[in-house]
Amino acid sequence: DVVMTQSPLSLPVTLGQPASISCRSSQSLVYSDGSTQLNWFQQRPGHSPRRLIYEVSNRDSGVPDRFSGSGSGTDFTLTISRVETEDVGVYYCIQASHWPFTFGQGTKLEI
Amino acid sequence: EVQLVESGGDLVQPGGSLRLSCAASGFTFSSFSMHWVRQAPGKGLEYVSAITGNGDNTFYANSVKGRFTISRDNSKNTLYLQMGSLRDEDMAVYYCARVGRGYDYWGQGTLVTVSS
Numbered sequence: 001d002v003v004m005t006q007s008p009l010s011l012p013v014t015l016g017q018p019a020s021i022s023c024r025s026s027q028s029l030v031y032s033d034g035s036t037q038l039n040w041f042q043q044r045p046g047h048s049p050r051r052l053i054y055e056v057s058n059r060d061s062g063v064p065d066r067f068s069g070s071g072s073g074t075d076f077t078l079t080i081s082r083v084e085t086e087d088v089g090v091y092y093c094i095q096a097s098h099w100p101f102t103f104g105q106g107t108k109l110e111i
Numbered sequence: 112e113v114q115l116v117e118s119g120g121d122l123v124q125p126g127g128s129l130r131l132s133c134a135a136s137g138f139t140f141s142s143f144s145m146h147w148v149r150q151a152p153g154k155g156l157e158y159v160s161a162i163t164g165n166g167d168n169t170f171y172a173n174s175v176k177g178r179f180t181i182s183r184d185n186s187k188n189t190l191y192l193q194m195g196s197l198r199d200e201d202m203a204v205y206y207c208a209r210v211g212r213g214y215d216y217w218g219q220g221t222l223v224t225v226s227s
Binding site: 037038039041047048049050051054055060092094096099100101102103104105106 | 158210214215
């Protein structure tokens with residue numbers, strides 16, 4: 001299985017400041033059709049996961065533009081340009097290029 | 112609007128059985144593969160099982176193979192997870208998730224508690 005490694009696992013941030021989370025995969029996530037199936041999810045306390053980013057850098061509908069994704073191959077980053085209070089929660093990267101889908105350990109973002 | 116609503120979670124003794132359901136609406140259910148993903152208390156996410164849109168193919172994590180069975184009824188727009196020989200380590204919130212460029216929609220989850 002593809003191993004997804006996130007860092008840091010805990011991220012204290014200051015309101016209004018940027019934040020970045022790294023996700024590395026144990027093998028390339030380029031899929032057979034040329035796409036890269038790397039998603040980022042947010043899980044607020046007491047809620048189910050919500051997808052923020054698909055295919056590395058595409059924001060889902062309704063996701064604020066302060067969230068952005070970047071990267072390629074095995075190295076990916078989620079960036080929040082200016083952290084807001086509602087961004088508190090755990091962030092996961094998930095790869096869907098290889099079977100089975102696998103998850104990062106999660107990064108807890110706290111103000 | 113896409114909705115996934117899980118149900119069936121309960122308190123069950125070790126070795127017991129339980130069936131979870133996930134009612135889908137707002138999309139053509141039979142066109143999408145569906146997964147079950149679980150989250151143990153205070154832990155991360157773990158893939159459990161998957162089924163293709165027509166139900167012909169099913170897949171399981173090694174940790175549940177031989178004990179859990181995934182199925183679907185496309186006439187009822189419902190996904191199921193039959194869980195047997197439950198263990199302490201199966202205690203978790205179980206989510207159903209639609210597969211669309213990864214997981215695009217999740218339900219709210221249903222809690223399975225395994226305890227004597």
